[in-house]
Amino acid sequence: QVQVDESGGGLAQAGGSLRLSCTASGTTFVIVTMGWFRQTPGKEREFVAAIRWNGESTYYEDSVKGRFTISRDKVKNTVYLQMNSLNVEDTAVYYCAAGRSDNYIFSSWYEYWGLGTQVTVAS
Numbered sequence: 724q725v726q727v728d729e730s731g732g733g734l735a736q737a738g739g740s741l742r743l744s745c746t747a748s749g750t751t752f753v754i755v756t757m758g759w760f761r762q763t764p765g766k767e768r769e770f771v772a773a774i775r776w777n778g779e780s781t782y783y784e785d786s787v788k789g790r791f792t793i794s795r796d797k798v799k800n801t802v803y804l805q806m807n808s809l810n811v812e813d814t815a816v817y818y819c820a821a822g823r824s825d826n827y828i829f830s831s832w833y834e835y836w837g838l839g840t841q842v843t844v845a846s
Contacts, residue, residue: 725749725835729819732840735809741842743804745819747835751776756822757802759793760830761815761842768818773827774802782827786812809844817842 731743747754758773772793773782781793792805802819817840820833 725751725754725821727819727821727835727837729817729837729840732817732842734843734845737810737844737846739809739844740805740807741809742806743817743819743840743842745802745804745837747800747802747821751800751821753823754821755824756827756833757793757795758820758822758827758833759802759804760818760820761813762818762839763815768830770828770830771817772804776821806842809842811844811846813842814844815842816840 726748729745735741754776756773759771760768761771762768770784771787772791774793774795778795790808795802819837821835822833824832826832
């Protein structure tokens with residue numbers, strides 16, 4: 724079993740930055756892909772970014788390209804989401820997920836989820 728824990732959410736001003744962390748524990752050898760998703764009330768959970776567990780490839784949703792960076796610390800089993808140039812539309816609960824396949828866009832492809840961390844961007 725894999726456990727996933729997020730941290731680092733909070734309040735930021737528009738144009739500011741936040742860094743989210745996601746640490747995986749347990750049987751991490753089954754992980755192929757780590758992803759970040761976000762969700763606002765009344766909407767479906769949407770893909771933000773993903774990274775291969777080996778760190779070789781990264782993927783981004785179009786609206787965050789150039790602003791967000793996903794990275795991985797292999798020693799700490801931790802994935803980061805550096806969020807710069809934040810805007811009000813980035814306000815959401817952000818979830819980290821671990822998946823056992825190469826697929827990365829759809830939330831249904833991830834088996835293990837954290838509880839989420841709130842990110843609020845004030846104008």
